[in-house]
Amino acid sequence: MEYPSLADPAYREAVVDLLGVLAYGELTAFIRMATDSDLAPSLRLKAEMAGLAAAELRQFEQLSERMREMGVDPDRAMEPFVVPFTAYHERTRPRGWLEGLVKAYVGEGIAKDFYGEMAAYVDPQTREVMNLALGDIGEAEFIVSVVRDALKTDPRASGRLALWGRRLLGEALSQAQAVAVTRDALATFLVGGGADLAAVGEMFTRLTDRHTERMTRLGLHA
Amino acid sequence: MEYPSLADPAYREAVVDLLGVLAYGELTAFIRMATDSDLAPSLRLKAEMAGLAAAELRQFEQLSERMREMGVDPDRAMEPFVVPFTAYHERTRPRGWLEGLVKAYVGEGIAKDFYGEMAAYVDPQTREVMNLALGDIGEAEFIVSVVRDALKTDPRASGRLALWGRRLLGEALSQAQAVAVTRDALATFLVGGGADLAAVGEMFTRLTDRHTERMTRLGLHA
Numbered sequence: 339m340e341y342p343s344l345a346d347p348a349y350r351e352a353v354v355d356l357l358g359v360l361a362y363g364e365l366t367a368f369i370r371m372a373t374d375s376d377l378a379p380s381l382r383l384k385a386e387m388a389g390l391a392a393a394e395l396r397q398f399e400q401l402s403e404r405m406r407e408m409g410v411d412p413d414r415a416m417e418p419f420v421v422p423f424t425a426y427h428e429r430t431r432p433r434g435w436l437e438g439l440v441k442a443y444v445g446e447g448i449a450k451d452f453y454g455e456m457a458a459y460v461d462p463q464t465r466e467v468m469n470l471a472l473g474d475i476g477e478a479e480f481i482v483s484v485v486r487d488a489l490k491t492d493p494r495a496s497g498r499l500a501l502w503g504r505r506l507l508g509e510a511l512s513q514a515q516a517v518a519v520t521r522d523a524l525a526t527f528l529v530g531g532g533a534d535l536a537a538v539g540e541m542f543t544r545l546t547d548r549h550t551e552r553m554t555r556l557g558l559h560a
Numbered sequence: 561m562e563y564p565s566l567a568d569p570a571y572r573e574a575v576v577d578l579l580g581v582l583a584y585g586e587l588t589a590f591i592r593m594a595t596d597s598d599l600a601p602s603l604r605l606k607a608e609m610a611g612l613a614a615a616e617l618r619q620f621e622q623l624s625e626r627m628r629e630m631g632v633d634p635d636r637a638m639e640p641f642v643v644p645f646t647a648y649h650e651r652t653r654p655r656g657w658l659e660g661l662v663k664a665y666v667g668e669g670i671a672k673d674f675y676g677e678m679a680a681y682v683d684p685q686t687r688e689v690m691n692l693a694l695g696d697i698g699e700a701e702f703i704v705s706v707v708r709d710a711l712k713t714d715p716r717a718s719g720r721l722a723l724w725g726r727r728l729l730g731e732a733l734s735q736a737q738a739v740a741v742t743r744d745a746l747a748t749f750l751v752g753g754g755a756d757l758a759a760v761g762e763m764f765t766r767l768t769d770r771h772t773e774r775m776t777r778l779g780l781h782a
Contacts, residue, residue, distance in 0.1 A: 369610065381635040413602070
């Protein structure tokens, strides 16, 4: 497979967008997780959630560093995504610790799957930079047992959290669409250049399947 | 000077309190700074404040690790300080980005000065552990120029932020007193064992002087 070149301005613009959205997603994930750690019912869990937030920030910092090396100003690259991410987080403000946990696990999972799909279409240098921010965050694994334990003692939470997971997926997809509408280069790259419409459809099927797997791991119906 | 021994149960209890209050202070500072980073007026400043928060969490993690090595359960050590720290942060909730910045700089400064004073009275092993969490956080230095620049464009902010700094000092001292009242071993160690009342008075004078120096660095009257 032949990869597009960063010397092509339209492709480069799409890559800057891709790195910008990835970086800003991690910065806001850091802030939301850190804020939500204050809802934790124990000090141990507060520290675990704080550690997960900090892992997101480390990835953000590595990514920003590499963007600068590529001659990309991270702030300028992130700017177009402030509005959609703010909207996503406003619309998915957790009403408690458990919703915060599920959001951290499921929301970040969807985002990383999406960027992982994108990484298949970019040039090797860009892919390497993206991969820095896509490494599996082992810090999130504590969430699985905490949610499963909570469901044992409060079975009614299960229906509420299943709905919550569906809402997270819906809001994430609708913000992704809002982004695609305003970022021409990115949308063209996604639909026109690297992928075609059928491939995009298949990608969304894969994203939804993986979302279902994640919900199942948490003990929830997707 | 002869140092107290960790084999003495009353002294050990005081040390556990000291490490617990230090660790919990850093964990909550992390959460508050990360939350307040969302108020930043630019992405660069958001990332700087997030980085400062993360530095606090790294110190918290190192400290917790060392407490475990000393046979101290960090969660149990921190528990008594949840109420006073929650009260402090509730009573000093910033009403904007600048207040958040001044709080991060001044509030953390007061806390670290206080623990630095305490470190003079503890045994060398404990002092070494405390020093892990007391290292100067260079990450906070960006605050000085941001506050000074803000005062240039909005001179009226100066009176408001000066009052704010005084309130932070007052609230910090009043929470410290609330802690002393409920934690016998710690209070006895501070007033009876290591220090005497005159020394405590001198210590508070030093803390206030250093607070004044910090405010001056920010361009504010103390």
